[in-house]
Every structure is written in C-alpha cells, then in structure tokens.
Amino acid sequence: MPVSLRILVTRPQPSAAVTAARLEAMGHQIVLLPVMEAIHQPQAALDALAHPHSAIAVTSAEVFRALAPYKAQLAPHLQTTVYCVGPATAQAARHMGFQSVVAGSGTGVSLAQIAAAASSDLTGGLVYLAGWPRSPAFEAGLQAAGIACRTAETYRMSTIAHAPEAVEQLLHPPGPDVALLYSHETARHFFALLPPQIARSISGMRLLCLSQHVANAIPPGFGPVAIAAEPSEEALLALL
Known part of the structure; x- marks a missing residue:
C-alpha cells in the first residue's frame, strides 16, 4: 500500500x-x-500586441489567466503562432483559442532555440508576454539569434x-x-x-x-x- x-x-x-x-x-x-501571488497587468500585453509582430512567446500559463477576461480583444491574434515554454503553457494557449501553438521542453533556453530555428519566419519580431521576476535566458537567446523582441510584463509575482x-x-x-x-x-x-x-x-x-x-x-x-x-x-x- x-x-x-x-x-x-x-x-x-x-x-x-x-x-x-x-x-x-x-x-x-x-x-x-x-x-506568492500573481498581480495581473493585462493591458501591458494588449498594448504590445497592438504593434506589428510575427509571433508571440509565453513562458508561463499565468499569462493566459491574466488575459482570460479579454478574449474578445485577443480575437485578431488567435491565428498568430504562439511559442510556449512547455506542454502546460501550450495547453493553456489552446484553451484560450490560439490555433498555431508550438511547445518547448520546459526551459527558456530550449524555447529560444526553437525560435532561432524558425527565425526566417520571425522577421517581424516576437511579442514576449512575460512575468516578473523571470529568468533572462529566453530573451538572451533571442538576442543571440538576432530576433527582435518586445517584452510585455503581463503579471508580477508579489510576496x-x-x-x-x-x-x-x-x-x-x-x-x-x-x-x-x-x-x-x-x-x-x-x-x-x-x-x-x-x-x-x-x-x-x-x-x-x-x-x-x-x-x-x-x-x-x-x-x-x-x-x-x-x-x-x-x-x-x-x-x-
């Protein structure tokens, strides 16, 4: 037993x-x-998404909890490819209605490698819907690959x-x-x-x-x- x-x-x-x-x-x-608890800042994400971009990147499912009340505003972006750090975040993206979801293996480093391999499709840059604090690994990997990134802090973790x-x-x-x-x-x-x-x-x-x-x-x-x-x-x- x-x-x-x-x-x-x-x-x-x-x-x-x-x-x-x-x-x-x-x-x-x-x-x-x-x-800790998440303090949501969804307007930062909506503002960033209003700028031209080729894809979206997300490293935590908390982003989608922050955006859940704003599904109507996300409608124009649901066909945009979303790069997600791992399977759980990818599942949350699909639940929100995103149609093209790419799942990494769970780390920012691996997600940056996936984005780098698809860099020819990312000439318009990425919108990174992020939290704070966060590891710098994903953004550093994008910079090393020459991929433009606009980061929007969609939530902050508070003690x-x-x-x-x-x-x-x-x-x-x-x-x-x-x-x-x-x-x-x-x-x-x-x-x-x-x-x-x-x-x-x-x-x-x-x-x-x-x-x-x-x-x-x-x-x-x-x-x-x-x-x-x-x-x-x-x-x-x-x-x-």
Whole structure:
C-alpha cells in the first residue's frame, strides 16, 4: 500500500489547489502555503500586441489567466503562432483559442532555440508576454539569434505577507514530510518567512525541486534535496 505523506505545496493559487487535488487523489495529506501571488497587468500585453509582430512567446500559463477576461480583444491574434515554454503553457494557449501553438521542453533556453530555428519566419519580431521576476535566458537567446523582441510584463509575482504565527501553526511539529518547490523566487521567499524555531524543526524535510535553479535558492542546512529529471510536475511528483 502506498505511503501517505504530508506534503507542503508552496506554489501560487490557483495552481496550488490543482496540485493539492492531484496529491489528495494519490492518498497524501496536503499543507497549503502559497508564498506568492500573481498581480495581473493585462493591458501591458494588449498594448504590445497592438504593434506589428510575427509571433508571440509565453513562458508561463499565468499569462493566459491574466488575459482570460479579454478574449474578445485577443480575437485578431488567435491565428498568430504562439511559442510556449512547455506542454502546460501550450495547453493553456489552446484553451484560450490560439490555433498555431508550438511547445518547448520546459526551459527558456530550449524555447529560444526553437525560435532561432524558425527565425526566417520571425522577421517581424516576437511579442514576449512575460512575468516578473523571470529568468533572462529566453530573451538572451533571442538576442543571440538576432530576433527582435518586445517584452510585455503581463503579471508580477508579489510576496504574500504571512504572519509568523500562521506559518508556525501550519508547519508545527511533526511538520510536513516533503515540500514541493516550483520556482527560485518561491523557494527563496519560503525560507525567508520561516520563524527560527520552525526552520530548525523542518530542516530535515525532503525538498523536491523543479530544477537546479530552484534548488540553488535553498539555504545551507536544509534537505535532503532532489531535482526533477525535467521541468514538469509529472517529473517532480515522480520523486515522491
């Protein structure tokens, strides 16, 4: 019989609730502590899309959540090719109605390589619907390939100010067995908000990271740490 674990989910809502439901269906107990929240800035995307461009690039499905109330304004762009960082973002693009969707393998580096291979079709440049903070890898790859890019910050991630008492109540001993860490910024802010006594009590909790970049945000003295074989939730949960 599979072992039931207490699993800490730190990713933002509504993704946290989706992950929690998936884990509960696997028989695990969930501790929900979203560390950050998305502040949507859809007008930035709509303004950028008003300029001439050959294609659109997106590195997070959060962009489509930000644009969901504006489907009518997106209608003129639904035939434009959208380069998406991975399968989940590509699925969100199709759900929004985009007809030509290209999915990368989950990293900005790989998406830039895909765009570079199609550079002859991108002479009008890309509109990059992005978030903040973000890795510079995708934009750097486009620059190296000589592809013009107009970046629109469609959302910003903001730290949630959890009260120390609330964090202590959620993570008090025996505490979670495992924590899922999906982004560098989430990991960094999670460890920053821990009261000292809670930090000590969970220092031996298993930390499952979506990538090495995420793991780099873990302070010394915590772990063990495991890194997903690829940047997908399926690979992350395979570490459980």
